[in-house]
Amino acid sequence: MRKLLEMLGTGLLLIGASSLVHYFTDWFGKWAVLDRLPFLDGYELYASGVVAVLGFAVLCAGDLVPDGGTASARTPARTSRHPAGGAEPGAHGGEEEAADGGASGAGAREGAGPDGVSAGADPDPPA
Numbered sequence: 001m002r003k004l005l006e007m008l009g010t011g012l013l014l015i016g017a018s019s020l021v022h023y024f025t026d027w028f029g030k031w032a033v034l035d036r037l038p039f040l041d042g043y044e045l046y047a048s049g050v051v052a053v054l055g056f057a058v059l060c061a062g063d064l065v066p067d068g069g070t071a072s073a074r075t076p077a078r079t080s081r082h083p084a085g086g087a088e089p090g091a092h093g094g095e096e097e098a099a100d101g102g103a104s105g106a107g108a109r110e111g112a113g114p115d116g117v118s119a120g121a122d123p124d125p126p127a
Contacts, residue, residue: 005062009055016052023048 015033022032023045034040040047 002062002065002067005058005065009058009060009062012051012055012058014055016048016050016055019044019048020052 015031018028018031019034022028022035034047034051035044037047
């Protein structure tokens with residue numbers, strides 16, 4: 001599917017771009033397919049621009065479609081630095097938790113001090 005979209009997008013982009021170049025410079029006469037269509041008479045410039053942009057959009061959409069490979073090729077790689085099945089260090093309450101006053105445990109907030117209050121937060125907000 002991806003290759004089909006890439007070929008279709010490339011073809012549309014080439015047809016649109018060559019028609020635009022032909023409109024402004026009279027080059028690519030044989031490639032200017034849109035200039036030969038009688039129902040686009042007088043609208044070749046707009047049609048060429050639309051087809052070129054459509055070709056670019058189809059090319060971009062082709063990049064979003066996953067490859068048609070095997071299932072193992074489509075599964076994302078493991079990005080964790082921890083061994084499979086193992087817990088993160090400090091989550092089980094070992095030496096690291098005791099060393100920093102328990103702030104690195106499961107209940108700790110990002111940027112919070114040992115008492116659990118953020119550095120920029122007001123501990124006693126007005127009522």
